[in-house]
Amino acid sequence: MKGQILIISGPSGSGKSTLLNRLLKDEPNLYFSISSTTRAIREGEKDGVNYHFVSQDEFQKGIENGDFLEWAYVHKNYYGTNLKPVLKALDEGKIAVFDIDVQGFNLAKEKFKNYITSVFITTKNQDELKKRLQKRNTDSDEIIQNRLFNAVGEMEHILEYDYFLINDDLEKSYKGLLSIVRSMRLKSTNIPLRQTIDEWIDCK
Ligand code: 5GP
Numbered sequence: 001m002k003g004q005i006l007i008i009s010g011p012s013g014s015g016k017s018t019l020l021n022r023l024l025k026d027e028p029n030l031y032f033s034i035s036s037t038t039r040a041i042r043e044g045e046k047d048g049v050n051y052h053f054v055s056q057d058e059f060q061k062g063i064e065n066g067d068f069l070e071w072a073y074v075h076k077n078y079y080g081t082n083l084k085p086v087l088k089a090l091d092e093g094k095i096a097v098f099d100i101d102v103q104g105f106n107l108a109k110e111k112f113k114n115y116i117t118s119v120f121i122t123t124k125n126q127d128e129l130k131k132r133l134q135k136r137n138t139d140s141d142e143i144i145q146n147r148l149f150n151a152v153g154e155m156e157h158i159l160e161y162d163y164f165l166i167n168d169d170l171e172k173s174y175k176g177l178l179s180i181v182r183s184m185r186l187k188s189t190n191i192p193l194r195q196t197i198d199e200w201i202d203c204k
Contacts, residue, residue: 003090004184005112006030006097007105010121011151012075013132015167016099019121019177024097027181031089033098036062039077042138052082070100070107075146081108090115095184101150102157117184119177120161124168126151 010016024032036052038059047053054062059078062068071080081098089096098108109116123129129151133144158164163180167173 001087001090001115002093002190003115004095004117004187004190005086005090005108005115006095006181006184007108007116007118008097008099008121009102009105009118009154009157009161011123011129011154012147013129013136013151014121014123015132015170015173016121018170019167019174020097020099022174023177023181027178029094030181031085031092031094031096033081033086033089033096035079035081035098035100036068037077037079039075039079051079069111070104072101072103072107074101074103075143075150079104095181102154102160105157105160114189117163117180118161119163119165119180120154120158121165121167121173122151122155124166128168 008016008020020032024030034048034050034052036054036059038054038056039051041047041051041053045051056078059071059080062080062082063071067083068080069083069086071078073079079100081100081104086096086098098104100108105118123132126148130144130148133139133147139147163176165173165176
């Protein structure tokens with residue numbers, strides 16, 4: 001497989017989706033992995049664009065059929081990365097982008113370690129995250145408390161990631177993310193070694 005995987009994790013509300021949407025518009029040859037979830041659809045979201053919104057039964061069948069590269073129970077809902085489209089993207093030499101949590105990242109590493117570059121994105125502090133979640137106005141107070149609690153747990157895993165971005169300035173964070181993707185493209189592991197050497201020798 002010629003492609004690579006870019007994993008983005010971090011608390012919901014950290015601005016991950018905003019950064020990712022911009023990246024997907026600007027950069028060619030990226031494939032955004034659309035996860036399946038049992039979570040209720042939010043206002044402004046579209047089925048098949050943000051997520052595949054499925055029932056618990058459908059999700060369970062997906063697990064039994066081995067449809068998921070990884071799956072996890074996050075904020076009282078199931079979320080899973082669909083394996084087939086990711087394998088296709090990797091075969092086509094694309095960078096497959098996953099927005100998944102820390103548990104999913106660790107599971108993905110078990111199978112795809114050599115393909116993965118990982119980034120953890122967060123806010124400058126917990127209070128800022130709380131404000132953003134409240135402003136977004138998509139979750140009840142109880143769910144916001146749960147998301148904040150999980151965010152604290154996720155912060156413990158920062159060091160497992162290759163890169164760490166504090167998203168307190170969108171432009172600066174975006175430039176950082178862009179540099180990461182561009183450096184992924186320059187990795188020597190991307191080079192077709194034999195062909196590169198042969199072409200280099202042939203051209204005297
Ligand atoms: P949200 O409900 O805010 O869209 O996402 C909640 C959390 O689930 C986020 O941290 C997001 O990264 C994570 N998530 C989304 N899709 C997946 C997935 O397919 N697998 C795993 N493990 N986590 C996911």
